[in-house]
Amino acid sequence: MKTSKTVLLCILFFTGILSHAQEVKQSPPTYFPKGSLILRTNSLSWLMLKPGLGLEYKVSDNIGLIVDGAFSRRGRSVNDKYWHFCDLAPQVRYYAGEFKYNYLGVQYTMGEYNMTEIQGNYLGGGLTFGHQFDYGHNLSVDVGLSVGYLYLYDTEKYIRTSGGNIRTRDKYSHGYWGLTGASITLVWKIN
Numbered sequence: 001m002k003t004s005k006t007v008l009l010c011i012l013f014f015t016g017i018l019s020h021a022q023e024v025k026q027s028p029p030t031y032f033p034k035g036s037l038i039l040r041t042n043s044l045s046w047l048m049l050k051p052g053l054g055l056e057y058k059v060s061d062n063i064g065l066i067v068d069g070a071f072s073r074r075g076r077s078v079n080d081k082y083w084h085f086c087d088l089a090p091q092v093r094y095y096a097g098e099f100k101y102n103y104l105g106v107q108y109t110m111g112e113y114n115m116t117e118i119q120g121n122y123l124g125g126g127l128t129f130g131h132q133f134d135y136g137h138n139l140s141v142d143v144g145l146s147v148g149y150l151y152l153y154d155t156e157k158y159i160r161t162s163g164g165n166i167r168t169r170d171k172y173s174h175g176y177w178g179l180t181g182a183s184i185t186l187v188w189k190i191n
Contacts, residue, residue: 031132128145
């Protein structure tokens with residue numbers, strides 16, 4: 001009697017799994033299809049007081065063209081702490097797999113920064129990779145990392161006085177290989 005109940009439960013369990021697997025195969029794709037226009041915002045940049053927005057256009061089901069940008073300007077007077085960032089990062093991505101959740105891309109980044117007592121410009125590029133988590137028909141969360149080279153140029157250190165800025169060191173440049181970006185991006189399909 002115990003054996004027949006166990007066999008019956010196993011049959012019901014595997015029948016449920018097989019019927020669920022058939023439903024998953026018949027469900028519509030959860031990725032954003034060709035021609036989609038997608039609005040993006042990186043929550044990590046907002047936490048760093050550097051709000052940003054971006055757009056993605058899906059050229060095909062597997063390829064997306066992205067332009068992300070961020071801008072921040074803080075500071076009330078000449079003697080205050082000052083925070084200024086301007087960033088632009090175009091990207092081309094290839095979405096892999098059946099549901100197009102994983103991606104690999106090529107990214108370029110450029111911008112300028114001015115934090116109290118140091119300012120300069122940067123540009124760089126590299127590879128970006130990550131995963132998108134589907135949260136409905138028009139919403140996803142994109143978690144990714146970018147690795148590559150970042151070149152910081154025209155960097156200068158200065159002292160802020162009531163009359164302006166006094167440079168304390170000649171302009172210099174330096175480069176960096178490694179992690180160039182991290183993102184937890186909210187993604188909304190708008191078209």
